[in-house]
Amino acid sequence: MDFKLTEEQQMLQDTTARLVRDAYGFEQREALRRSELGFGQDFWQTLGALGLTSVPFAEQYGGFGGSGVDTMLIMTELGRGLCLEPYLQSVIYAGGLIQQLGSDAQKNDLLQQVASAELQLAVALEEPQSHYHLNDVQTRAEAVEEGFRLSGRKVAVIGGHSAGLILVSARVAGDARSEDGISLFLVNPEAEGVRRRVYPTVDGFKGCELFLDDVFVPASSRLGENGKALAALRYQQGRAIAAQCAEAVGAMQAACDLTLDYLKQRKQFGQPIGKFQVLQHRMVDMRTELDQAISMATLAACVADQPDSDERSRTLAAAKFIVTRAGRLICEQSIQLHGGIGLTEEYVGSHYAKHLVMISHQLGDDDHHLKAYSRLMQVA
Structure with missing residues (x-):
C-alpha cells in the first residue's frame, strides 16, 4: 500500500505546520489560554482564510471535498502546536452532522459559514449520567406549535462558551436509553431559557455545562428526520475519533521530540543523561508506542469516511x-x-501531558473502546 502524500496533501500539511509554527509559540498560547475567549480569534479567521476550515466539506458548500487523511494532516499539526481553537468540535463533528442530516437549505445556509470560519459551532451530546453512551439522553424535546421546547442539561460542551449555534441531542420519544426517539436541534445559546456555566478544562481549553429550561426552537432548527438522529451521531463521532487520534499523535510527536532534546542537553556526572542506557531504553519505548499510534491513527483516517459498518x-x-x-x-x-x-x-511538556490525558477521556476512554471492540468482534 502506498502511504505517500499527494502533492496537494503535502502542501496542506506544510501550510498548516508553518501557520502553527509561526503563530502558536508557547508564550502566545499561554496568553490566549488566559484570555476571555480562550483561543485566538485571529488564528481562527486565518484558518478560514487559508481554507483549512473548509477541507472536510463538499465543494458545493464552499469546501475542499477532503478525505479523512486530509483532516488527519491538519489535526496532527494542531495537536503538535497545542492549538486551542475548537476545530474538532466545530468543523469536523458539528459540521459533519449538518452535512449528513441537514436539509439543502440548512446546508447551504450554515456550511458555507462554517467553512469560512464566520460561524463557530459546538456539540452538546453528553449528559451527567450518559458516560459516553450517545443513546442515553434524558433531555426532552416536546413538540409544540411551530416547533419544540427543550428542557435538560448537557455537560462537557467544548467550545460551547463561544459558539454561535450549539447542536443539542434531545429525546422526542422513548425511554431514557432507547435507540429510537432522539433528534438533533440547532440551539441559539442566546435564546431565552438557555444558560451556560463556563469553565476551563485541565488542558487549557474552555467548555461549559448547558442548561435548557423550556427553550423554544422552531421546527426549521431540527436536523434530519424526527427521532432518527442516533445513527448519524454515532457515525460522525467516528469521524471525530479519527481526527482526535491524529491530534493526539501530533502532541505525542512533540512530547517525544521535547524529551529527546532534554536528554541530549541535561548533564549529570559530567555527561548528557541521554548517554545512560536505561534512559535510552525508555526513550525507545516511547518511540515504539508513538510509531504504533501513528499507524493506527493513519488507519482510522483511511476508514473515517467509509460507509458505516x-x-x-x-x-x-x-x-x-x-x-x-x-x-x-x-x-x-x-x-x-x-x-x-x-x-x-x-514548562510546555506538562501541557502536552495534560492535553493527552484530556484526549483519553473525550469521545470514550480506553476501557469504553475496548468493550466496544469486544462486542464487535466476529466470532467464528
Whole structure:
C-alpha cells in the first residue's frame, strides 16, 4: 500500500505546520489560554482564510471535498502546536452532522459559514449520567406549535462558551436509553431559557455545562428526520475519533521530540543523561508506542469516511484504544525523564501531558473502546 502524500496533501500539511509554527509559540498560547475567549480569534479567521476550515466539506458548500487523511494532516499539526481553537468540535463533528442530516437549505445556509470560519459551532451530546453512551439522553424535546421546547442539561460542551449555534441531542420519544426517539436541534445559546456555566478544562481549553429550561426552537432548527438522529451521531463521532487520534499523535510527536532534546542537553556526572542506557531504553519505548499510534491513527483516517459498518467501528475503537494507551505511556515517561520540571506549569511538556490525558477521556476512554471492540468482534 502506498502511504505517500499527494502533492496537494503535502502542501496542506506544510501550510498548516508553518501557520502553527509561526503563530502558536508557547508564550502566545499561554496568553490566549488566559484570555476571555480562550483561543485566538485571529488564528481562527486565518484558518478560514487559508481554507483549512473548509477541507472536510463538499465543494458545493464552499469546501475542499477532503478525505479523512486530509483532516488527519491538519489535526496532527494542531495537536503538535497545542492549538486551542475548537476545530474538532466545530468543523469536523458539528459540521459533519449538518452535512449528513441537514436539509439543502440548512446546508447551504450554515456550511458555507462554517467553512469560512464566520460561524463557530459546538456539540452538546453528553449528559451527567450518559458516560459516553450517545443513546442515553434524558433531555426532552416536546413538540409544540411551530416547533419544540427543550428542557435538560448537557455537560462537557467544548467550545460551547463561544459558539454561535450549539447542536443539542434531545429525546422526542422513548425511554431514557432507547435507540429510537432522539433528534438533533440547532440551539441559539442566546435564546431565552438557555444558560451556560463556563469553565476551563485541565488542558487549557474552555467548555461549559448547558442548561435548557423550556427553550423554544422552531421546527426549521431540527436536523434530519424526527427521532432518527442516533445513527448519524454515532457515525460522525467516528469521524471525530479519527481526527482526535491524529491530534493526539501530533502532541505525542512533540512530547517525544521535547524529551529527546532534554536528554541530549541535561548533564549529570559530567555527561548528557541521554548517554545512560536505561534512559535510552525508555526513550525507545516511547518511540515504539508513538510509531504504533501513528499507524493506527493513519488507519482510522483511511476508514473515517467509509460507509458505516462493523469493520469501520472496530477499526475506530481499536485506534482510540491504542492511541490512548500510547499517549498515557508517552506523557508519563516524558514527565519521569524530565524530572521535576516535567510537572511545572511554566514548562510546555506538562501541557502536552495534560492535553493527552484530556484526549483519553473525550469521545470514550480506553476501557469504553475496548468493550466496544469486544462486542464487535466476529466470532467464528
